[in-house]
Structure formats: C-alpha cells, structure tokens
Amino acid sequence: MPHSTHRKTIMRLSDYLPIEHITMLKASTKAAALSEIAHLLVESDPKLDFDTLIDAIHQRENMLSTGIGQGMAIPHVRLNGVKRAAMAVGVVRDGLSDYDSLDKEPVYVVIMIIAPEGHHDTYIRLLAQVAEILKEDELREAVINAKTPEDAHNVLCTDSS
Amino acid sequence: MIATVSAEVDPTRLPALVVIGMAIFFGTIFARLFQLIRIPQVVGYIFIGLLVGQSGLNLMDLQTVNDLQPFSFFALGIIGFLIGGELHRDVFRKHGPRLISMLFGEGLGAFVFVFVLVGAIAFITTNSIAESVAYAVVLGAIASATAPAATVNVLWESKAAGPLTTTVFAIVALDDALALVLYSIATSCAAILLGTETSALSTTIGRVAWELLGGIALGIGIGVILNFVMRKTGEHENTLALTIGAVALVTGSAHLLGIDMILASMTLGCVIANLAPRRSKRAFETVERFTAPIFALFFVTVGAQLNIGGMPGWMWALAVSYLAGRSIGKLAGARAGAKFSGASQSVTRYLGLCLLSQAGVAVGLSITAGHRFSGDFGTAIISIIALTTFVVQIVGPPCVKLAIHRAGEAGLNVTEDDLMREHTVNDMVDRGAPEFSRGTSLNQILRTIAQTQATAYPVTDTTGGLAGVITLEGLKESFGSEGLTHWLVAYDLMEPAPDVVHENMPLCDAVTRMRDQQIEFLPVLAKDGSDLIGMLELRTVTRRLSEEVMRRKQLADASS
Numbered sequence: 001m002p003h004s005t006h007r008k009t010i011m012r013l014s015d016y017l018p019i020e021h022i023t024m025l026k027a028s029t030k031a032a033a034l035s036e037i038a039h040l041l042v043e044s045d046p047k048l049d050f051d052t053l054i055d056a057i058h059q060r061e062n063m064l065s066t067g068i069g070q071g072m073a074i075p076h077v078r079l080n081g082v083k084r085a086a087m088a089v090g091v092v093r094d095g096l097s098d099y100d101s102l103d104k105e106p107v108y109v110v111i112m113i114i115a116p117e118g119h120h121d122t123y124i125r126l127l128a129q130v131a132e133i134l135k136e137d138e139l140r141e142a143v144i145n146a147k148t149p150e151d152a153h154n155v156l157c158t159d160s161s
Numbered sequence: 162m163i164a165t166v167s168a169e170v171d172p173t174r175l176p177a178l179v180v181i182g183m184a185i186f187f188g189t190i191f192a193r194l195f196q197l198i199r200i201p202q203v204v205g206y207i208f209i210g211l212l213v214g215q216s217g218l219n220l221m222d223l224q225t226v227n228d229l230q231p232f233s234f235f236a237l238g239i240i241g242f243l244i245g246g247e248l249h250r251d252v253f254r255k256h257g258p259r260l261i262s263m264l265f266g267e268g269l270g271a272f273v274f275v276f277v278l279v280g281a282i283a284f285i286t287t288n289s290i291a292e293s294v295a296y297a298v299v300l301g302a303i304a305s306a307t308a309p310a311a312t313v314n315v316l317w318e319s320k321a322a323g324p325l326t327t328t329v330f331a332i333v334a335l336d337d338a339l340a341l342v343l344y345s346i347a348t349s350c351a352a353i354l355l356g357t358e359t360s361a362l363s364t365t366i367g368r369v370a371w372e373l374l375g376g377i378a379l380g381i382g383i384g385v386i387l388n389f390v391m392r393k394t395g396e397h398e399n400t401l402a403l404t405i406g407a408v409a410l411v412t413g414s415a416h417l418l419g420i421d422m423i424l425a426s427m428t429l430g431c432v433i434a435n436l437a438p439r440r441s442k443r444a445f446e447t448v449e450r451f452t453a454p455i456f457a458l459f460f461v462t463v464g465a466q467l468n469i470g471g472m473p474g475w476m477w478a479l480a481v482s483y484l485a486g487r488s489i490g491k492l493a494g495a496r497a498g499a500k501f502s503g504a505s506q507s508v509t510r511y512l513g514l515c516l517l518s519q520a521g522v523a524v525g526l527s528i529t530a531g532h533r534f535s536g537d538f539g540t541a542i543i544s545i546i547a548l549t550t551f552v553v554q555i556v557g558p559p560c561v562k563l564a565i566h567r568a569g570e571a572g573l574n575v576t577e578d579d580l581m582r583e584h585t586v587n588d589m590v591d592r593g594a595p596e597f598s599r600g601t602s603l604n605q606i607l608r609t610i611a612q613t614q615a616t617a618y619p620v621t622d623t624t625g626g627l628a629g630v631i632t633l634e635g636l637k638e639s640f641g642s643e644g645l646t647h648w649l650v651a652y653d654l655m656e657p658a659p660d661v662v663h664e665n666m667p668l669c670d671a672v673t674r675m676r677d678q679q680i681e682f683l684p685v686l687a688k689d690g691s692d693l694i695g696m697l698e699l700r701t702v703t704r705r706l707s708e709e710v711m712r713r714k715q716l717a718d719a720s721s
Binding site: 064120121124128131 | 599600602635645647648649650652653654656657
C-alpha cells in the first residue's frame with residue numbers, strides 16, 4: 001500500500017468557533033447578514049472595531065464574491081486589529097438571494113473567517129479546512145438544515161476534532 | 162589592588178601607537194578620497210606620509226619611521242608572499258623564456274639609460290670621470306628595481322587579470338633579484354673607482370649569492386613546513402594565524418641573516434601556491450583581507466621618510482637625469498624585451514608603463530649606499546633616490562592604472578562580492594516579473610506560477626503600489642484544496658512584503674538585507690516613489706553574478 005509522505009495538519013475548528021459565534025440569522029440581505037455576523041465577532045473581541053471589520057469584509061467582497069456556490073459563503077479577511085483567528089457562522093432559513101454567489105443561487109450558510117494580518121498560514125488552513133468540510137454533500141446539507149446553533153456547531157466542529 | 166603603570170614619555174615625539182593609528186586612519190581616509198578622483202590609493206597613503214613626515218609637519222620623524230621598521234618589513238613580507246602566490250608553475254612554463262627577455266630588457270634598459278644620462282650630467286658637474294662613472298653605475302643599478310608593492314597594489318585595486326597583469330606580477334617579483342645583483346656589482350665598482358673598496362670581488366659575489374640563494378632556500382624551507390602543518394590541521398580558523406606567522410618568520414629570519422626578505426617571502430608564497438593550489442587559495446584570500454591596514458601603514462612610512470628639501474642644484478640635475486633615464490630605459494627596455502620575446506601586443510605596448518614605480522628596494526639600496534660611501538656621494542645617492550621616489554610614486558601608480566585599463570585587463574579578476582559593490586539593484590531587478598492585482602483569482606495565479614520560475618510574486622493595489630506578495634511557500638497550504646481555487650483571490654493569499662528596496666540602492670546592501678532576514682526576494686520600488694518596478698530574487702542575482710565572473714575569467718584566460 002502506498003504511503004503518503006504529505007500529511008496535512010488537521011485544525012480543530014472548535015478552537016476558532018465557539019457556539020456563541022453561531023446564529024440563526026434574521027437578516028434577508030447580504031449586507032445585513034454580514035453585519036450581524038461581524039457583530040458576533042466584535043462582541044467577543046472588544047478591541048476589534050466593527051466599522052473597520054465590516055469595511056474590510058465589503059472591500060474583499062467587491063473583489064470577488066465569497067459565495068462559493070451550493071448555498072455556502074465564506075467571507076474572510078485578515079486585519080491588523082484582530083487578536084487571534086476566529087470564525088462566526090450565520091444560518092439563513094430563507095436564503096440570501098442577493099449574495100451574488102458563483103452559481104447564482106441563494107446563500108443559506110455564511111461562515112465568516114478573520115485572522116490577524118501576519119497569520120497567513122492559519123488563515124489559509126482555516127479556509128482550506130472549511131472548504132474541505134463543505135465539499136461533503138451530507139455535511140453541507142446538515143449545516144443548511146441546522147435548526148439551532150448547536151446543530152450547526154456539531155456538524156462543523158465534530159468532524160474536524 | 163590596582164597597579165598603576167607609568168612609562169617614560171618623550172614629550173617631543175608622539176607615542177608609536179598614536180603614529181600607527183594616525184597613519185592607518187588618515188592614510189585610509191586620504192586613500193579613499195584619492196580613489197574617488199580615480200587616483201590609486203597608494204598615492205593617498207604616500208601623500209599623508211609626506212604631510213606628516215620629514216617633508217611636511219615632521220610628526221613622523223626618522224626615528225619613528227625606524228621604530229616602525231618591523232611593520233614595514235612585515236608589510237614587504239606580505240606583499241612578497243602575495244606576489245609569490247600569483248606565480249604558479251603554469252606561468253613559468255608558459256611565459257618563462259619571455260619573462261627572462263622582458264626582465265633583462267626593462268632592468269638593463271633602465272641601467273643603461275641612467276648610466277649614460279647620469280654619467281654625462283655627473284661629469285659636467287664633478288669634472289671627474291671616476292666619480293661620474295661611480296654615480297652612473299650605482300644609480301643605474303638602483304634604477305633597475307621596481308616597487309612591487311605600489312605596482313601590485315594598483316593591480317589588485319583594479320581587479321586586473323590577463324597577460325599584462327601576469328607579466329607584471331612576475332617581473333616585479335623577479336627584478337628585485339636582478340637589482341640586487343646589479344647593485345652589488347655596481348657598488349663594488351664604485352668603491353674601486355672612489356678608492357674606498359677593501360673587500361675582494363669574490364667576497365662581493367659570495368654576499369650576493371648568499372642574499373639570493375639564502376632567500377630562496379629560506380622561502381622553500383618555511384613553505385614546505387607551512388604546507389605540511391596546514392594539511393595536518395586543516396582548520397579554517399588556523400589558516401590566518403599560520404600564514405601570517407610563517408610570513409613574519411620568513412621576513413624576520415631574512416633580516417636577521419642578511420638575506421633578501423622580499424625574495425624569501427615571495428618564494429614562500431610561490432611554494433605554497435604550487436604545492437597545494439586549492440588549499441593555499443584560502444590562505445591567500447585570508448591574508449588579502451588582512452592587508453589593508455598593513456599596506457596603509459607601510460606606504461605612509463614610505464612617504465614620511467622622503468626628504469626632498471635642501472638639495473643643492475647639482476643633485477637636482479642628477480635627479481632629473483636619473484628620472485629621465487630610468488623612465489626611458491624602463492619603457493624602451495620593456496618594449497624591446499617584450500617584442501624580442503614575441504609577447505602579445507598589450508604586453509609590448511604597456512609593460513613599461515607598469516614598471517615606473519620605485520620605493521622600498523630602491524630606498525633601501527640607497528640607504529645601504531649611504532652607509533657604505535660617506536660624504537657627498539652617499540648623501541647624494543640617498544637624496545636623489547628620495548626625490549625621484551617621491552615623483553615616481555606619485556606618477557607610477559596612475560601609469561599602471563592607465564596601462565591596465567588600456568590593455569583591457571581591469572575588472573577581469575573579480576568575485577561575486579566585487580560585482581555586487583559595482584552594481585545597484587536597478588541592474589538586477591526583474592522588471593518583467595509577473596504581478597497580480599488584488600482581485601486575481603487563485604486559478605489564474607496558479608496558471609501563471611506554472612508558466613514562470615519566480616518564487617515570489619508581487620500584488621499591487623489599484624494605484625500600482627505594492628499591496629503584498631504571494632510566495633510559493635505561502636501558497637502551499639492552498640495547493641491541496643481544490644475547493645479554494647475558484648473563490649480565493651490574490652488579496653486573500655498575499656502576505657505583507659518582508660522588506661522593500663529602492664532601485665538605486667547598492668546591490669550589496671540589498672543582498673545583505675536578504676541574507677540577514679533569510680528571504681529569497683525583495684520587491685523593488687522606483688527610486689522617487691512607491692511604485693513597484695519589479696522583483697529582486699537572490700538566486701537570480703547569485704546566478705547572474707557567477708555567470709559574469711566566469712565570463713570575465715574566460716576573457717582573461719582567452720587573452721593569455
């Protein structure tokens with residue numbers, strides 16, 4: 001049996017995604033959804049400025065939408081004021097039709113990732129790991145259909161821990 | 162308990178350490194200033210020597226110069242050792258017969274022309290055939306000597322390589338021996354003519370043989386021992402101490418035994434270079450790095466001991482005729498010798514120009530003559546050589562520089578470090594390096610990376626300024642995740658640039674920054690702003706410099 005020489009380090013998403021960072025979104029637009037999720041991150045890091053974060057998120061969205069298709073969006077940014085890498089998740093029951101995702105379909109799950117400016121490796125690995133999880137049809141459906149933050153947390157964090 | 166050390170201090174003279182420090186410090190500053198106006202650094206050293214020596218402020222009087230004599234001997238030893246290192250057996254095999262012809266041409270040319278001109282002027286001023294022939298023969302013999310130090314210093318400074326350079330190295334190394342032979346015979350003749358000779362001719366021949374053969378034997382003996390010890394220890398850190406020790410041992414022993422110290426140390430260098438070419442390369446490189454302050458001190462003391470004031474008119478006349486005869490003799494003799502031997506055109510044309518300097522050997526011989534012949538004759542020999550040394554030490558080094566440049570041999574013996582000092586970042590920046598805007602997709606980035614060789618790519622903002630860099634190292638995490646390639650952009654993948662340089666920065670400074678920070682690249686900005694103009698990659702710089710060194714080496718080899 002061939003032996004793989006490259007072993008990827010698996011990160012524990014639960015280290016970056018506490019259950020308080022997951023919400024069932026009330027917003028119906030992309031801007032409102034991003035703002036609501038950004039608030040979750042700012043609340044747990046008082047030194048993080050909301051306006052700076054949301055400006056950076058929008059600046060990044062203007063370059064290319066982070067709606068990656070199949071109902072998923074992963075807005076992400078690196079910022080100087082961020083203390084440590086963190087994630088926040090919003091689940092939208094009715095979907096965000098204005099997200100301008102790659103497949104032009106509504107977005108149901110928004111996973112926001114932030115990291116300090118110098119933490120390039122952590123940032124990319126978080127993005128890669130989230131993308132890997134969402135590639136699995138079963139897991140993706142489970143997150144979209146999550147009824148509570150606990151349901152979403154179980155799906156996203158159990159698999160990687 | 163703290164011991165108090167007191168020393169007798171002569172209030173009229175500066176302490177030796179102050180003089181040494183002053184000579185090296187100010188000598189180096191003046192040398193650098195002279196270099197800036199394209200005059201060889203040797204002239205700068207000698208100039209400061211003149212300023213502080215007998216001809217100037219007399220801060221460095223003859224007694225001080227004598228106190229520093231061991232340093233001067235050591236400097237001559239180092240110079241001889243480095244010249245010997247240039248004399249590989251290939252040089253003798255390839256150029257041996259030619260060298261003999263050119264050596265006799267330039268040496269005897271100077272002797273003959275000085276003999277005739279000085280003899281004529283001396284006869285007019287002294288009205289004595291015996292005395293005028295004595296002047297002619299002694300000054301003629303001294304005229305054959307060439308200052309190896311000042312000459313090769315310019316060759317090293319010019320990073321010269323090629324047939325002319327090789328020939329000059331060999332000639333200045335060997336004409337010391339020729340000058341000694343001629344001088345020994347000449348002083349014996351002069352002594353007979355002036356009626357002061359007491360020793361037989363056989364004694365003179367024996368003394369010359371002892372000086373020359375003793376020098377060669379001493380150099381070979383210590384050289385073989387040094388080679389053996391270096392082979393046994395094989396440690397890099399011992400190389401400098403062993404080599405310097407061997408040079409000092411050879412020079413000091415030669416002085417003690419009354420044999421030619423330059424010839425001895427040159428033989429030492431020659432033996433080491435030929436017994437262990439590869440290992441000795443390290444020894445020569447190590448010693449070369451150590452030489453700058455020694456040379457500074459040596460040449461400053463050369464300048465300091467020149468006393469050109471208070472000479473009567475007839476001595477000036479003899480000095481002028483000596484200078485004219487020596488210059489014409491060197492130029493014509495070298496040309497004739499080179500032509501006769503079938504040397505290349507550049508050697509035939511420019512060898513004479515490289516052999517005008519005179520210093521240590523000539524001054525040393527004149528002082529010996531001064532000791533041997535009391536009265537006006539001895540004083541005149543010392544004064545004439547001092548005055549003419551002053552002139553040719555100022556004129557000689559620029560002539561060497563001119564000749565080397567005319568022959569196209571300057572800058573052919575360079576290392577990567579030398580080239581780095583010559584270039585700015587602008588010369589090596591890759592202006593066509595691919596760059597990404599912040600919104601470039603990972604897919605596009607990966608396609609570009611697949612088609613190019615760079616290890617880092619700049620990312621620019623909307624105004625063309627540098628926003629960050631994407632490195633292969635930083636990308637490796639995203640390579641394994643197929644899902645990322647569609648929706649990540651350069652902005653997500655870029656990292657802050659570790660450092661930036663401007664295009665007009667010296668290349669050596671930029672490379673030092675990369676090495677210090679252990680980075681392989683640097684974004685390059687326009688000299689007058691923040692616009693990105695390209696990337697500087699360490700491996701590209703190293704490769705291009707190596708290629709240039711090889712090209713110049715091949716050019717020098719091809720013309721040999």
